[in-house]
Amino acid sequence: MVLLRTRALDAVEEMDRPDCDPARLERTYAQFALVNRAVSGWRGIYRQQLKPLLSAGSATTLLDIGCGGGDVPVLLSRWAARDGLRLEITAIDPDPRAAAFAASRRTRGGVRFRRQTAAELLGEGARYDVVVSNHVLHHLDAGELAGFLAESAALSAGTVIHNDLRRSPAAYGLFYAGATPFLGSYIRQDGLTSIRRSYTAAELRAAAPPGWTVLARAPFRNLLVLDRTQQRPAGAGP
Numbered sequence: 297m298v299l300l301r302t303r304a305l306d307a308v309e310e311m312d313r314p315d316c317d318p319a320r321l322e323r324t325y326a327q328f329a330l331v332n333r334a335v336s337g338w339r340g341i342y343r344q345q346l347k348p349l350l351s352a353g354s355a356t357t358l359l360d361i362g363c364g365g366g367d368v369p370v371l372l373s374r375w376a377a378r379d380g381l382r383l384e385i386t387a388i389d390p391d392p393r394a395a396a397f398a399a400s401r402r403t404r405g406g407v408r409f410r411r412q413t414a415a416e417l418l419g420e421g422a423r424y425d426v427v428v429s430n431h432v433l434h435h436l437d438a439g440e441l442a443g444f445l446a447e448s449a450a451l452s453a454g455t456v457i458h459n460d461l462r463r464s465p466a467a468y469g470l471f472y473a474g475a476t477p478f479l480g481s482y483i484r485q486d487g488l489t490s491i492r493r494s495y496t497a498a499e500l501r502a503a504a505p506p507g508w509t510v511l512a513r514a515p516f517r518n519l520l521v522l523d524r525t526q527q528r529p530a531g532a533g534p
Contacts, residue, residue, distance in 0.1 A: 300465055303499070304492035305437055311482045312435075318393075323481035325365035325397040331483055332367055335471075336430060336459060337517055342375050345457055345521070349426060350381035359424040359451055361414050361444075362432040363387035366398030366407075373406040386424070388412040414447040427452040433460040433520065434494040441503055449522055456522040461494040467516035468492070494518075 310316050311324055332338065350356050360369045369387040376383035385407045389395050395411035427448045436444055448456050461467065468491050475484035495503065497512045504510060504520060511519040 300463055300468060300492060303434075303463070303495065304489070307489045307492050309435075309482070309486040309489050311486055316482070320481050321393060322397065324483055324486070325394065327478055327481050327483050328365045329367035329371075331475075331478070331487070332430065333371075334474075335515060335517075336368070337513055337515075338368055338371060338430070338459070339375070340513070341457065341459060341519070342372060345455070345519075346372065346426065346428075347376075347379065347381070349455060350376055350379075350383055352380050352382060355382040355384045356426065357424040358383060358385045358426040358428065359417070359422075360385060360387040361427065361429045361448060361451075363389050363398055363409070364394050364430070366394075366401050366409055368428075368430045369407050369409075370401060370403055373403065377406065384408075386410060386422075388414070388417065414444070414451060418447060418450055422451060423453050424451055425454050427456045429458045429460075431460055431490065433458055433500070433518075434490050438503060442505070445505060445508065445520075445522075452522070452524075454524050456520075458520040460500075460518050460520070461491055462512065462516045462518045463491055463494040463496050464516055470515075491516075 311321050358372065363369055366387055369385045373383060373385055383406060387398060387407060388410045389398065390411065390413045392411060395409065398409040433441065468488060471487050471491060475487055478484050495518060497510050497518055500518050500520060501510045507522055509521045511521060513519055
């Protein structure tokens with residue numbers, strides 16, 4: 297498919313426009329929870345990558361950069377609580393509309409939402425055990441990606457996991473068909489734009505700095521991971 301041969305960097309998601317319909321935007325944030333459960337694979341990421349890092353005895357700190365409507369950090373907090381593990385999450389987004397929606401969520405504690413940028417957190421001297429993001433990478437061009445990865449690495453004392461879409465004709469076709477129920481929001485049209493803007497695994501490997509690993513995951517996702525626990529020499533301390 298010629299449409300998907302290269303990243304569509306000129307394509308703009310409707311919900312990113314400052315003049316987008318606020319009612320449709322609100323529905324979009326609300327529906328992210330369903331879409332992310334279906335396609336983003338966070339349950340598997342939690343089980344395989346995050347849960348082994350958590351403890352019942354001491355709290356692990358996690359930062360979610362660009363949290364959008366806030367459904368992913370809420371899920372991670374709930375799963376950790378059900379497993380009897382202590383997880384303290386800070387979830388940030390610079391967009392005032394996303395930050396306001398996320399802050400309106402009902403949580404049992406363990407998640408703190410802030411309207412803030414990663415650069416501002418760095419300026420405060422903040423650091424977290426784990427840093428994650430969901431569907432942020434495809435928004436970035438090459439220069440922005442380098443800055444984003446540098447900031448997320450500097451904010452993490454251990455592991456960074458960026459979860460994003462992986463561009464392919466199959467992903468585009470399946471999402472086009474499967475997202476029909478979400479026509480009252482921006483989910484379908486922006487989801488297709490997101491796929492067009494997203495990286496293939498090979499493109500992401502070429503763009504990522506040394507030390508980062510790209511893991512291709514089903515369905516149609518890339519994980520970009522920085523794991524300092526695997527980079528320490530044998531016998532090194534924490």
